[in-house]
Amino acid sequence: SQQGEEDPQALSIQEGENATMNCSYKTSINNLQWYRQNSGRGLVHLILIRSNEREKHSGRLRVTLDTSKKSSSLLITASRAADTASYFCATGVAGNKLTFGGGTRVLVKP
Amino acid sequence: GAGVSQSPSNKVTEKGKDVELRCDPISGHTALYWYRQSLGQGLEFLIYFQGNSAPDKSGLPSDRFSAERTGGSVSTLTIQRTQQEDSAVYLCASSPTPTSGETQYFGPGTRLLVL
Secondary structure (H helix, E strand, O other): OOOOEEEEEEEEEOOOEEEEEEEEEOOOOOEEEEEOOOOOEEEEEEEEEEEEEEEEEEEEEEEEEEEOOOOEEEEEEEOOHHHOEEEEEEEOHHHOOOOEEOOOOEEEEO | OOOOOEEEEEEEOOOOOEEEEEEEEOOOOOOOOOEEEEEOOEEEEEEEEEOOOEEOOOOOOOOOOEEHHHHHOOOOEEEOOHHHHEEEEEEEEOOOOOOOOOOEEEOOOOOEEEE
């Protein structure tokens, strides 16, 4: 079963616009990670935020975490066509096995 | 390259047959994970190995599924008497240690289709 849900399920934007997606989870966590998946294949790690952090940046990515609401958001600024992919949040539990959200499919139109 | 590799890339099998999926983790990574991605269930954890410790099999959906990791390196996931609902992409990942929050490096996956 999945830890949480992502919203929206799909997002279509124009190149240059920002893309925001949200993730909610159910149980207490040590950290939350975001992964990207192209073409239904392997996942690529994007960014990790720990439970004692509220915001983190990496290049054009900005992640927030609100543990009181059990939610996180991923913002991609100045999107590019190459950002077209599915984005998943994942929470780490014992032994680092990951529990994934349902994912957000992002389409960036040139 | 030196990433996680999986074979085969695609596998088509008939219902009732057994299949073996292979994963070669990044050299030196002690932790290895199997996940399954299907339309109905999303991405779900199956099993994880850490060094010589007993594997965490809590995610395996039935006793038709088993996995082993030989010599702390290569892993095989075996599905016996395949069913149509086993059709999915099977993803393997490895990490240097099993520490919570450690980045996991994923392979390209094996796409399994059971007819």
